Amino acid sequence: MPLAERVVYESVAPPLERSRLKTTHINNRRYLGNKYKLLPFITRVVAENCKGVNVVADIFAGTGAVASAFTDKRLITNDNLYSNYICHLAWFSPQAYSRDKIARLITRYNTVMSVVDNYMSLTFADTFFSLNNCRRIGYIREDIETRYLDGEINERERALLITSLLYAADKIANTCGHYDAFRQGVELDRHLELSVPSPSENLHSGNICYNEDTNELVKRITVDLVYIDPPYNSRQYCDAYHLLENIARWEKPSVSGVARKMDRSALKSDYCTNKATAAFERLIQNINARYILLSYNNMAQKGNDRSNAKISDTDIMRALSAKGDVSVFKRDYKPFSAGKSDIDEHEERLFLCVSKIKNRVIIQSPLNYTGGKFKLLPQILPRFPEKIDTFLDLFCGGGDVGVNVNADRVIFNDSCPQLFYLFNTFRNLGSSHVLTMIDDIITRYGLSRSTDHGYKRYGCKSSSGLSSFNREPFIKLRADFNAKNNYFAYYIALYVLIVYAFNNQIRFNAKGEFNLPVGKRDFNDKMKAKLTAFIDRLREGNYRFTSFDFREVDTTELTSISLVYCDPPYLITRATYNEQDGWNEQNERDLLGLLDSLNERRIRFALSNVLASKGQTNTILTEWAKKYRIIHLNHSYGNSNYHTKDKTDSADEVLIVNY
Numbered sequence: 001m002p003l004a005e006r007v008v009y010e011s012v013a014p015p016l017e018r019s020r021l022k023t024t025h026i027n028n029r030r031y032l033g034n035k036y037k038l039l040p041f042i043t044r045v046v047a048e049n050c051k052g053v054n055v056v057a058d059i060f061a062g063t064g065a066v067a068s069a070f071t072d073k074r075l076i077t078n079d080n081l082y083s084n085y086i087c088h089l090a091w092f093s094p095q096a097y098s099r100d101k102i103a104r105l106i107t108r109y110n111t112v113m114s115v116v117d118n119y120m121s122l123t124f125a126d127t128f129f130s131l132n133n134c135r136r137i138g139y140i141r142e143d144i145e146t147r148y149l150d151g152e153i154n155e156r157e158r159a160l161l162i163t164s165l166l167y168a169a170d171k172i173a174n175t176c177g178h179y180d181a182f183r184q185g186v187e188l189d190r191h192l193e194l195s196v197p198s199p200s201e202n203l204h205s206g207n208i209c210y211n212e213d214t215n216e217l218v219k220r221i222t223v224d225l226v227y228i229d230p231p232y233n234s235r236q237y238c239d240a241y242h243l244l245e246n247i248a249r250w251e252k253p254s255v256s257g258v259a260r261k262m263d264r265s266a267l268k269s270d271y272c273t274n275k276a277t278a279a280f281e282r283l284i285q286n287i288n289a290r291y292i293l294l295s296y297n298n299m300a301q302k303g304n305d306r307s308n309a310k311i312s313d314t315d316i317m318r319a320l321s322a323k324g325d326v327s328v329f330k331r332d333y334k335p336f337s338a339g340k341s342d343i344d345e346h347e348e349r350l351f352l353c354v355s356k357i358k359n360r361v362i363i364q365s366p367l368n369y370t371g372g373k374f375k376l377l378p379q380i381l382p383r384f385p386e387k388i389d390t391f392l393d394l395f396c397g398g399g400d401v402g403v404n405v406n407a408d409r410v411i412f413n414d415s416c417p418q419l420f421y422l423f424n425t426f427r428n429l430g431s432s433h434v435l436t437m438i439d440d441i442i443t444r445y446g447l448s449r450s451t452d453h454g455y456k457r458y459g460c461k462s463s464s465g466l467s468s469f470n471r472e473p474f475i476k477l478r479a480d481f482n483a484k485n486n487y488f489a490y491y492i493a494l495y496v497l498i499v500y501a502f503n504n505q506i507r508f509n510a511k512g513e514f515n516l517p518v519g520k521r522d523f524n525d526k527m528k529a530k531l532t533a534f535i536d537r538l539r540e541g542n543y544r545f546t547s548f549d550f551r552e553v554d555t556t557e558l559t560s561i562s563l564v565y566c567d568p569p570y571l572i573t574r575a576t577y578n579e580q581d582g583w584n585e586q587n588e589r590d591l592l593g594l595l596d597s598l599n600e601r602r603i604r605f606a607l608s609n610v611l612a613s614k615g616q617t618n619t620i621l622t623e624w625a626k627k628y629r630i631i632h633l634n635h636s637y638g639n640s641n642y643h644t645k646d647k648t649d650s651a652d653e654v655l656i657v658n659y
């Protein structure tokens, strides 16, 4: 029936006292496999067995209950259901919000008595909710979206309101906890009442929530502890919670079947099928974490078929043992079963795997430094000696090598003083503080936030980037920075400039002014993740930063188990930082002389360079290198513009070592 014919009326009851508003907490919802009651067990196992945990990822987060036990850490959450992701944003996003605004809107929503028909009432009336409650849910959801699109509420506020609505709807739903079916012939008279979500107030400003397939996400994140709580059996969460997912997404799809389910084919999880074991093995292989904590109960071949676990204990142990040492912790816990089967001796287990992979998890510098060695690290790191007391990174650039090497201490040197100050600022302030300051600068200058608002809000497409929107604020920020207007956070402003600059690069003119134009991208989640991981690493390692010409660096303290690593500008290629006072033959000869003298003192060195590129040969280097061992690396810089614009050229990239 067309909407116009079914218009009822809208009236708003007198406002309730705000003080009468109820609050709601993360565990005030029903969710299959929710681990809220297991938190004392989980936190005890972590506290007693995991050291130095600063970053925790809850990668099948569901309600987010487990993440909520670690809000004193930096959190990463993920779930492939959007309805869960929205709740994670509400509970864990560091974005500021107005509690007053939320309370005002919720008060208003609680007083909407009767409204016009809408998608919810036309699709779900008198099934999971009464007609009247459906009208109210549809009205409220539409209102949240309109206010968000009008810019009246921000992303966090939208998430808090949707979370409040989902929790309230779930509370009165005519179900036995999930939406596979509704109970027939039941009075649907329960009143929908929203409460104000009360997230923790001291969240880490580096928290990030994701909504994607976990197997893809783990390839990009690096954390101290990853908690894994996948579905155990063939019950797909997208089937059980299709209605909440529908309300959260608000795409108003057509539905089918008695339970009125939307198309969920894109939301099905491999972990509920016979692909579970293979998916789990791949997941574990790709995890970058010192500790992996897995919840998996022991229901294999017990209960009814649907409740049977998809991954056997043998497969779990094989996958985890390949990564590190595994311990199993047990605690009795009520099993999940649809209520039809009797299951005895059920235990809830936690598998803790302490990664034995010696090399540290590889992270990427947040500076897209020209010539950065990130892509070559898998080839370079295994060529370094096993035991290194001091690793001196003479031309550290963005720091990709130094932060990933296994050494008792690392000295980062670069003649660019701005790098020295930037790294020190990062380390002194810590990631949470740095992110807050970046956020202030972005707000103060009105730069884009594509992660929060998408590209559309800025009238830009992802392909052409955000430069047209950001040009003006970027130029203003750059001018203030170059004028050194007693800038309140000088080096953080420099980092923001780098992020919003062309190719995220760093370049200064002869007067020391930052002189790159605006670029296409902004401080998106990927940048944020890289920056936080990098700062956390800077704070935990034994690191020193210096800013000297390579000829001036003090090497007197180095011993025979030290390693001097050099990644200088390359003589036969051109890089942005090399345009002002280019690297010339004299520099090259001085560096090679320095390496010879280290060799005479039996101090180990490793030099990155290219012997030949684009038809040119570095004859000075080629001659000199004959005295040492040359390791040819198999790499073309591909999409980096470091050596040449000709992307088909593959330079003869080498590591020259004296050990």
Ligand SMILES: C[S@@+](CC[C@H](N)C(=O)[O-])C[C@H]1O[C@@H](n2cnc3c(N)ncnc32)[C@H](O)[C@@H]1O
Binding pocket: 031, 032, 033, 034, 035, 036, 059, 060, 061, 062, 063, 064, 065, 066, 078, 079, 080, 081, 084, 212, 213, 214, 215, 229, 230, 231, 232, 237, 238, 269, 270, 271
């Ligand atoms: C056992 S529940 C997690 C419960 C959670 N620990 C809690 O306390 O609420 C498993 C979760 O994994 C999600 N999920 C299933 N497959 C996924 C995948 N491939 N990627 C991301 N999330 C997935 C489901 O939507 C579900 O919320």
